[in-house]
Amino acid sequence: MNIRVNAGARLDRLPVGPFHTRVLWLVGLGMFFDSFDNTLSSSVLATMLHSGWSTLQLNSIFMSATFVGLTIGAGLAGWLSDRFGRRFAYQFNLAIFGGMALVSAFAPSMPWLIAFRFVMGLGMGAEYVMGYGLIIEFVPPTHRGRYLGLLALIGGSGVFVTSVVAALIIPLVGWRPMFVIGGIGTLWVWWMRRHLPESPRWLERVGRTVEAEQVVQAIEKEAGVTEPLPYGLQTPAKEPHWVPFSTLFSRPVIRRTLLAIVINVICLFGSYSLTGWMPTFFVRQGMSVTHSLGFNAAMMGGWIAGPLFLSYISDRLGRRAAIMLFAAACACLGAIYPFLTSSVAIILCGFLLVSAVAIFLTLGLGMTPELFPTEYRFRGGGVAQMFGRLALIGSPFVVLGLFNRFGITGVVGAISGAYVFIAILVMVAGIETNQQSLEALEPEEHPEPSEAFPQPATRR
Numbered sequence: 001m002n003i004r005v006n007a008g009a010r011l012d013r014l015p016v017g018p019f020h021t022r023v024l025w026l027v028g029l030g031m032f033f034d035s036f037d038n039t040l041s042s043s044v045l046a047t048m049l050h051s052g053w054s055t056l057q058l059n060s061i062f063m064s065a066t067f068v069g070l071t072i073g074a075g076l077a078g079w080l081s082d083r084f085g086r087r088f089a090y091q092f093n094l095a096i097f098g099g100m101a102l103v104s105a106f107a108p109s110m111p112w113l114i115a116f117r118f119v120m121g122l123g124m125g126a127e128y129v130m131g132y133g134l135i136i137e138f139v140p141p142t143h144r145g146r147y148l149g150l151l152a153l154i155g156g157s158g159v160f161v162t163s164v165v166a167a168l169i170i171p172l173v174g175w176r177p178m179f180v181i182g183g184i185g186t187l188w189v190w191w192m193r194r195h196l197p198e199s200p201r202w203l204e205r206v207g208r209t210v211e212a213e214q215v216v217q218a219i220e221k222e223a224g225v226t227e228p229l230p231y232g233l234q235t236p237a238k239e240p241h242w243v244p245f246s247t248l249f250s251r252p253v254i255r256r257t258l259l260a261i262v263i264n265v266i267c268l269f270g271s272y273s274l275t276g277w278m279p280t281f282f283v284r285q286g287m288s289v290t291h292s293l294g295f296n297a298a299m300m301g302g303w304i305a306g307p308l309f310l311s312y313i314s315d316r317l318g319r320r321a322a323i324m325l326f327a328a329a330c331a332c333l334g335a336i337y338p339f340l341t342s343s344v345a346i347i348l349c350g351f352l353l354v355s356a357v358a359i360f361l362t363l364g365l366g367m368t369p370e371l372f373p374t375e376y377r378f379r380g381g382g383v384a385q386m387f388g389r390l391a392l393i394g395s396p397f398v399v400l401g402l403f404n405r406f407g408i409t410g411v412v413g414a415i416s417g418a419y420v421f422i423a424i425l426v427m428v429a430g431i432e433t434n435q436q437s438l439e440a441l442e443p444e445e446h447p448e449p450s451e452a453f454p455q456p457a458t459r460r
Contacts, residue, residue, distance in 0.1 A: 005212045006229050007200035008374075008439045012140045014223045023138050024147055026196050027131050028154030029189045030094055034127040035158025036165075037101055037120070037182040041066065043166035044175040048110070058110045064393075065114050069121020071389035077126030078382020079245075081133065082375065087198040089378070090130045091190060097123025098186030105179035125389065129382045131155065133369040137199045137377075141435050145314025145322075148366035152307035156358060160300045201438070205374045207240030243375040248383060252443045256371045259429050260380060263323075264388030266422045267364035269395050271357045273415055274334050275299065298347045302354025310359045318434035319370070320426055323363045327423035329356040331416040338408045360419075370433040373442040 045062065048054035054062075073093065080089040100120035107113035131151060139147045169177050197219070203212035220226065248257045314322055333353040340346045365385070372380035402410040433441055 003209045003213055005200065005204045005209050005216060007204045007212050007216050008437060010216050010220065010229050011138065011200065012437050013229070014140060014220065014225055016140065016143050017223050019219055019222050020139055020143070020147070023134070023196065024150060025154070026189065026193050027090075027134050028151050030090065030127050030186070030193070031131045031151065031155030032158040032161075033182055033186040033189060034097070034124050035155050036162045036185065037097060037179075038066075038070075038124055039159050039162040040166060040178045040182060043163070043170060044178055047170050047175045054110045058114070062110070062114050062117055065118040066121045066124075067389065067393045069118045070125035071386055071393070073122040073125025074129050074385040074389055075382045076122065077129040078379035080126075081130065081378035081382075082202075083242075085198055086130070086134060086137070086202055086378070087196065089126065090134065090196075091193060093123040093126035093130065094186055094190040094193065095123070096120070097127075098183050098190055101179045101183030101186060103183075105176045105183065125385075128155075128365060129378060129385050132366050133378050133381055134199070136366070136369055136438065137201050137374070141437055143315060144370075145319065145366075145434060146311045148362060149307045149309075149311025149314055152358065152362035152366075153304065153311065156303040156307055159303055163300070199374075201374045205240060241375075243373075245376075245379060247376055248372075248380055253372075255429070256431070256443065257380060257383065259425065259431070260368045260371055260384035261387045262425060263364040263422060264368060264384040265391040266418045267361045268385075268388035269391045270330060270334075270415055270419060271361045272392055273395055273399050273411075274330070274337075274357055275354055298351035299354050302351050303358050305351070306355035306358030307362050309355065310362055314363070315434065318432055319363060319367045320430075320432045320434070323360065323367065323426050324423040326356050326360045326363065327419040327426075330360055331419035331423075334419070335412050335416045338412055367433055370438065370441060371431065374438065377438075 041063065045054065045059045049056065049059060077089055077093060080092065097120045100116050100123065104113055104116040104120065107116055132148065135147050135151050136144055165181065166178060169181070197215045198211065200212040200215040200219075203209070203215065247253055310322070317325070330353070333349060333356055337346075337349050337353055340349055368384050369377050369381040398414075399411055402414055406413075431441075
């Protein structure tokens, strides 16, 4: 039975309430444990190296396996989400990295742990693709920016919690319980997410209109909205069809795809390069401030303060203006940061720099899925993040090469120049996603579909 649902317009008119808060926390907790499981590497690897359970070479392979898994997982998540549904994909990826985290706790040797970590990385790489995409499909455009900031706040706090838990647990009982904590927490979120509905936007686009109507009605009932959608808000119906991967590189869409790729590459490369390498530069200059509690607290505090500040200004300022503003802030702060000599100035500027980097990272990852229509939204986001993850794999070699040849000036000049470039690119692209429905943001032209979307078997 075919019915008109108008899922997007009906979701966009809803007042923000308990349903959206529940979605935020269920999605955010998945990203929290993704950050937890990803961040535990540093403390766990240091402990294994000290005890002789691992070596520097095996630790390097462990990190490489993690990055490869994250890269493949980001791309795989996009295809699974668009083909089989958001609900299947986000539960599948949580089960993978939660289950493999528990298995990792019982690894008999480092080569086995590396193999487990690679599979675990497939699930972790999917979570950020899923998280930002799910939030924008459920939250009305008037509040999307705020919820993107809050989502990043919940996910980013996993970095801080990991360091605290590691400092308490590892000296007492070793590194294995860290994987147990991450695995149990992830599987708990997986169990809680069973109540999170499928995206009605996706259901309607693939022809499962009865299910889409049921989901939207349940959400409307919870929000206390019962009146029909006004005619003026209704959107044109589209014939369900499967859009091929090549659509991302077709004439109407390729500019958005390339924009999303460049944004993801620079926001991921910049964030890891600035926050990961700056302490090394200070040490090379003979400064010990990087080992102080104040420095570490400032660095950690920026990952909390940045997204929190963004949640208050994003919907007012707009995604396009905010990206340009904080790209410029990252460029300026990053350019002066390595040349500071006062401990107070280093800590203060470090806090502001990490805050700006965290804001830009959230804006970049959050804006990406807004650029693509529902039929291939997650493949677009997955491809962009996949290229961003590839940039991370190469970033240590790029930064080290620049440092050895041109010194600190060459490194900060290249990173700051990349931020300036993306600010100009976003300005020229002229795409503003703030306060607009996802349907209104779709490209004006669409390529011809390659096939009808496969319909599910009738459910009892």
